[in-house]
Amino acid sequence: MRSVIVHGTGQVSVDTVPDPTLPGPDGAVVAVTATAICGSDLHFYDGDLPFYPVALGHEVVGRVVEVGPDVRRVRVGDRVMVASVAGCGECRGCLAGDPVTCVKGGQVFGSGTGLGGGQSELLGVPAADFQLHVLPEDPAELSDEAALLLTDNLGTGWAGAQRADIPPGGTVVVLGLGAVGLCAVRSALALGAGRVLAVDPVGGRVERAVASGATAVEGPTVEAVLEATGGLGADAVIDAVATDGSMTDAFGAVRAGGTISVVGIHDLEPFPLPLLMGVYRSVTLRMTTAPVHRTWRDLVPLVRHGRLDATGIFTHTFDLDDAADAYAAVAARSAEVLKVRLTPGA
Ligand SMILES: [Zn+2]
Ligand SMILES: [Zn+2]
Incomplete structure (x- = not known):
């Protein structure tokens, strides 16, 4: 599959890498339909966090293409968003909706910690019942852009x-x-x-x-x-x-x-x-980084019912293949380029 990799300061390429495998019996594999570049991705791009090479991306909307035998709530074909911070799904912190405090260590996708990068065609997701939120089939009820914001930025702001x-x-x-x-x-x-x-x-x-x-x-x-x-x-x-x-x-x-x-x-x-x-x-x-799962309890209804505006934040969309241009645009920190979506396309 194709995956956005940062090889050094300012060096982004879209590389062909092995497809992710199912991360355990409670995991799932998601085909990414839309992903976004986050300000925190720029720390790798700008060289503040010089851990290379790193597959980036932790804001993902997609469709489930494979689930493990222990997954109960999520099904193949579901339209889902992936919480940017991952936890075990079972400890006290995770059950409170805050995997940042997971006893096994909360991890962010696409930060070089062992979880894959979401700016890819496929993403392996552990603890899928915990980590995925099934979205309404009709994007008019919750758009890809709103869902991408719910995976991180809106939850972080909230x-x-x-x-x-x-x-x-x-x-x-x-x-x-x-x-x-x-x-x-x-x-x-x-x-x-x-x-x-x-x-x-x-x-x-x-x-x-x-x-x-x-x-x-x-x-x-x-x-x-x-x-x-x-x-x-x-x-x-x-x-x-x-x-x-x-x-x-x-x-x-x-x-x-x-x-x-x-x-x-x-x-x-x-x-x-x-x-x-x-x-x-x-x-x-x-x-803190966002206790993403806990914020969904508040934010999903607030956004779906129009009580909290999630529009007007995304300003640009790039094809995944043009990730280098997309990163350069975001890294310029201009008024025009606020939030960029990447789409893997066909
Ligand atoms: Zn983010
Ligand atoms: Zn946990």
């Missing part, structure tokens, strides 16, 4: 907002307005934020957030947030970037007693955490 302890009517800052940040803006408003202050150095990205109901923040972030909040700081800061700069801004922009909720992926270097500033100001700091 979890980031939930874990920010947003008081009703409260002020939330969202740092970084890529696909996850935009999902965080919409989630924060859906969860009762009175005002969302949106921050991104790329001008057009702020405008997208404003179109989703946010207020643009211009100039130095901390000063602008303090000015907008009467000098107090924001009730919550959602960091969808996770660089030293954004983390430092988060500590400066949060009010005493407020919460910083990190859903960006930091690089391998340590962050100089200003603990004294945190402890004297009673700041709560949380960080």
Whole structure:
């Protein structure tokens, strides 16, 4: 089959690799019909996580083509989405819908940890009854694009907002307005934020957030947030970037007693955490990748019934064979290219 492989910084090719085999009796093989490039894929592409070669991709919608003898709920032919984070499906963390806390270690597809990459024609999925969500047959009820967002970015934005302890009517800052940040803006408003202050150095990205109901923040972030909040700081800061700069801004922009909720992926270097500033100001700091399965319980009905908008985030579609061009477009981090779908085609 064809699979997107990163061989080094900026080096993407679509290689022919062996088809995945059934990953155990509880597993399934999914034929990928649509997949997406995530901001976290860029960490491999940009060289922040230099583990090569790596088959990338963890956002997948497809059809089940094979199931193991122990699979009960999912059938061959089902239209499914694959949770980007995988767990055993049986431990306490998984049963709570949070495979990030799986006792056997939560893993992300396409990150070089042993699970295959989803930017491929086929994907082997362990613990299929846990890992797959069967979609309505009619895409009008839940589109491929909405489902791709539900595999990661929307769940990440939602979890980031939930874990920010947003008081009703409260002020939330969202740092970084890529696909996850935009999902965080919409989630924060859906969860009762009175005002969302949106921050991104790329001008057009702020405008997208404003179109989703946010207020643009211009100039130095901390000063602008303090000015907008009467000098107090924001009730919550959602960091969808996770660089030293954004983390430092988060500590400066949060009010005493407020919460910083990190859903960006930091690089391998340590962050100089200003603990004294945190402890004297009673700041709560949380960080996670998405507890995808748990977010589906909230998000699938909210999206299906139009209570949470999942449209307007995908901006481009490329054929899987053109993955190198697609990665170059995403890596430019422009206002025009926000989220890219890859389709394996025939
Ligand atoms: Zn992702
Ligand atoms: Zn588990």
